[in-house]
Amino acid sequence: MLFYILKRVAAGAIVLFLITVFTYTVFFVLSPDPAYMICGKTCTPDRIADIHEKLGLDKPFWEQIWIFISGLFVGREYGEGVNAVHCTAPCLGYSFQTSQSVFEMIVQRLPVSATLAVGAAVLWLLAGIGGGLIGAVKKGTWWDRGIMVVALSGISLPNYFVALALQYILVVKLKWLPFPTAVPFADDPLQWFQAYIMPWFVLAFMYAAMYTRLVRANVIDTLGQGFIRTARAKGLDPNIVMGKHALRPALTPALTLFGMDFAALLGGALITETVFGLNGVGKLTADSITQNDQPVIMAVTLLAAALVVVANIVVDLLYSVLDPRVRVKAQ
């Protein structure tokens, strides 16, 4: 088991390393020279060379990569001598636009993305698992059809369109909600809730639709299997058959997906945050891309990739706990 974990962690590290190299190549080597971004149009060659030296861009490619990666673990120096700026680990550099530490920028925005992700996840798990179960148990009835139509709409509606429609109906027409302005929970719980309820719903609707379809298909599949027939034949209470026998194998695949989706959302719900003006990691990503703020783009890409890789490993380990069949194979 330990060997299995180590193997997975090593594989994850390799993927992250490759992503770092790839992203760095695209944004620091192939993109417009960052030095021009920093000092603008009135730039002398001296000044450019100066910036190159300070950012370490004059060094060979692999040395730059090494400096970047070691900066993550032990920090790095920008410049030399008295003008040197020390960037403490985990060092992700400084924004070209605001000169803020990129690490701090991300840490500041993570709570917003986390709030969004957790709230939406609660809603979509409830709706997705509930909807999928009802659909599977009442297969072929109007309940099932109704749920499947809603789920189909959920996966076909672009979330920015749902966001606009929802804002138009609830804020402009019915005036049930004020225009969303996010505040910390402690300042004003009501306003906090009013700001998050629409984004939660928009995100949850889409995911709930996918989970409903998945859970329904899995439950129907499981209910058709032999061990369920055996359980029923020996006269077991139908609720126990459903709750103890059918649910567990039917929900494990949903768990894999959930880990990945949730992790991806922690890395920022780009569209939803942008549409609702929530200042999370997703909005930071969108802004950094429009401003071509390379250190920030680099950092958010890595963060998102790292979250997915970690989630993948965690999910696999959990999976082997939940599904004994996998456990045997892993050992």
Place this chain on the structure above:
Amino acid sequence: MSAPASELAGGTRKGALSTLDSGSAPNPVKRVVAALRSTPSVVVSFGWIIFIVVLALAAPLLEQITGISPYAYHENAIDPALGGLPLGQWGGVSAEHWFGVEPGSGRDIFMRIAYGAQVSLTIAVAATIVTTTLGVVFGMLAGFFGGVLDQLVSRLMDFLMAFPALIFMIALLSALPAGNRPLLLVIVLSIFAWPYTARVVRGQTMSLRNGEFVESARASGASPARIAFKEILPNLRGTIIVLSTLSVPQYIGTEAALSFLGVGVIPPTPSWGQMIASSVAWYAVDPMYFVIPGLFLFFTVLSFTVVGDHLQRQLDEGDAA
């Protein structure tokens, strides 16, 4: 798209296509077509798809007939006193402008929808062809030959699927020069999407490879290429059709999302996602401006998904029979 990009709506997630694992027998095309024709939702969806395709193809013709260009400003259709809001009810719907006009510029929304359909469909279909080809080639190579080749292809797929694809697509598209946007979109979409097709094809090839019919073909002296193309590929036909049908709505959705975020199709070329993006500033006073492209996008993605879903179900049932 991959999990990181799954924030995008649009289409079934291909990773969830686990029901597809069983190889479909050489499919009785007639049975499937008959079953699909007797399903009302499929007929309606198919009708909508044909409508959109005709609309896209006929866009230049419609422009000739009506004399309205998607780029022409109609200042007589908007009210300068109200900041350029369309004159009349429902966002300026009239006999001349069937879906009204854009606030601010007065461009005809119907013509922009028609040309937008052209852009969306072209990109989605082109990307589907590219990803299906790549997915089948790499999936079959990995599944059929196994060994080192399989390791290489599988690791490449792992790498691409762990990538935060949406972030990267946006970043890549905003860093690249404007150039030929639709072509760039197809390339960028294809790079990150082919592993999802390849993964399914690989799995099926691996199970087909050990089938008795492959063994007998090998025993009768067939070359590996012959086995791959004549024995295995025909058995993948059903899977490939389903996967590509379900890819189209995903790419339509992704293209629209990228255009919505301002890195997709560049103005003045119309695109549905881009129309919704420019409607954001007007949504409170002119809701028709976002409702129309939004509904077109919705119905189109929905129709392709419905057709794909039913195709898949029919082919699965064919297997079970």
